[in-house]
Structures are given as C-alpha cells and as structure tokens.
Amino acid sequence: MLTSHRAGELIACLLQRGIPATYDSDEQLVVATPPGAPDTRPPGGEHIVFVHIGTHLKGEAPDFVQGLVATAWGSDGPPDFAQITTVYRGTSHAYFSADAERCAQAVAEWFTVPRQTNGDVLLTALNAYGITGEPCYDTYAIPLEPNARPGTAGDGPHLWVCGPDGFLDRVPTAHDGWVVGVSDHGGKPDGGYLYRSDGSAGCTAESEAAAAVIANYLNAPGLRLTTA
Structure with missing residues (x-):
C-alpha cells in the first residue's frame, strides 16, 4: 500500500x-x-x-x-x-x-483529449514509409500480397506488430515494447520474430525502429517467398 x-x-x-x-x-x-x-x-x-x-x-x-x-x-x-x-x-x-x-x-x-496511444505512434512511424497497418485483433497487420483487399490483411501472408502483451492502446509513457513477426498464407506465425523491444528505449524510438524493420522487409526481394 x-x-x-x-x-x-x-x-x-x-x-x-x-x-x-x-x-x-x-x-x-x-x-x-x-x-x-x-x-x-x-x-x-x-x-x-x-x-x-x-x-x-x-x-x-x-x-x-x-x-x-x-x-x-x-x-x-x-x-x-x-x-x-x-x-x-x-x-x-x-x-x-x-x-x-x-x-x-x-x-x-x-x-489528454484526444488521447494518443502507443499504437498511434507506431502508425505514424509506419506512415513515414508509406505503410498502412490494418487493425487485426490485437495486432496491426501489413499484407505481403500486393493486391490484398482492405480488411483482409490478416487472412493471408502478412507482417504483424503488437505489444508483448498484445496491447495497442497504452499511453506512450507506459509503452512496454513491440514485437514484429511474419504469418503465412493461413495467417499463422511463420518463424521467429523480426524485431522485439522491451520499452526501455521509449515509444517513439522503438516505433521508428519497428517501422524501419518492416519497411526493409517489404523492400527486400525474395524474402516474401518465405511466407508461401
């Protein structure tokens, strides 16, 4: 007490x-x-x-x-x-x-009104690369298929990012890290994490780092084939 x-x-x-x-x-x-x-x-x-x-x-x-x-x-x-x-x-x-x-x-x-969340900070970092994260349960999903229809990002191969405990609505000061991974055609996790942080570097820095990892993955030829 x-x-x-x-x-x-x-x-x-x-x-x-x-x-x-x-x-x-x-x-x-x-x-x-x-x-x-x-x-x-x-x-x-x-x-x-x-x-x-x-x-x-x-x-x-x-x-x-x-x-x-x-x-x-x-x-x-x-x-x-x-x-x-x-x-x-x-x-x-x-x-x-x-x-x-x-x-x-x-x-x-x-x-604060409107309230900013760690998810908002992450989306801003992704937008800087022209990437849109689509809400999918407790993650943001980024489709790996170029012609994926809106609202279906989590149904096929995609990158996903979420907090260690699945939270996207924490205030930035309470941010406790990001986890980035890949899911296959069935929407199931495929392999280990591409990026993981623990919140110690701060929400903005870790969101920018996660966004950079995602952008590099999307721009690297051949890597998407691992989701097939």
Whole structure:
C-alpha cells in the first residue's frame, strides 16, 4: 500500500502536470481525476487509482521499491465503478521518485483529449514509409500480397506488430515494447520474430525502429517467398 509520505511525492508529480489528486488514508491509495472534474470522487466518469504494490526490497536502499500501478475506472452505475484498464505498471526495480514521475506522466497522457496511444505512434512511424497497418485483433497487420483487399490483411501472408502483451492502446509513457513477426498464407506465425523491444528505449524510438524493420522487409526481394 501507499504511505502518506510516498503519496505526497506522487501527488506533487501529478499536480505539476495539472492533475488533481488526493490521498485516501483508509485505503492507502491515491485517487486522481481529470483536470476540471468537480470532485475527486466524481459520481460518474473516469478516475485513476494508484496502488503501491511492493515493499522495500531486502538489502536495497530505502528508496528502492517494487513499483506503482495506476488503473483507470469508470462509472458502473452510482455508486459503483468498474475497472477499464491498467494505465501504468512500474518496473520491479525502480526508485520511487523516477517511478512516480513516469506514473504521473502516463496518467496525464491518459487524461489528454484526444488521447494518443502507443499504437498511434507506431502508425505514424509506419506512415513515414508509406505503410498502412490494418487493425487485426490485437495486432496491426501489413499484407505481403500486393493486391490484398482492405480488411483482409490478416487472412493471408502478412507482417504483424503488437505489444508483448498484445496491447495497442497504452499511453506512450507506459509503452512496454513491440514485437514484429511474419504469418503465412493461413495467417499463422511463420518463424521467429523480426524485431522485439522491451520499452526501455521509449515509444517513439522503438516505433521508428519497428517501422524501419518492416519497411526493409517489404523492400527486400525474395524474402516474401518465405511466407508461401
């Protein structure tokens, strides 16, 4: 759970980004609301709950903790709320001050209208090469057949890209990597990954790197034959 001292540090990071937040001492968590919301616990709409999921690790410095988790919740009929998604999950080995900054930035991005996602950043990187990624379940599919009809990219041989856990709707700060692979004529994975990242380089850099790998594959003569 989140102590009042840690909560104060996190709230300060949120306030710097214009995000109202309060500490619930009974539940030992922080509740953040969209800028302009009339109340820190609105009867409807979204709010964010932060839960500190770790304790000090044995043998480590006092500031070494197991990370923050921010989850988005929406109204499920007053006074109930239903969880929407996990907005941010801290690393298992992160100093609290750095974790709080990243968590607050992810929440600020979540509350931004219109909200940008890691998938949006990836599509922009692909568009720079004239490549269109077509939504296909939890991936973006790029057909390898030049005459593939719109909406059928995932049915035949194609490249695919997704997050390690299949998420395309994370805010950029919460991006945790890309995986790029090839699928055959039956739409089944064919071979290993062409590219894989873990989010450590940032959403923009990894999206550009994934797009470059995809562009190089599409422009390399003969490689498409591996999907036949």
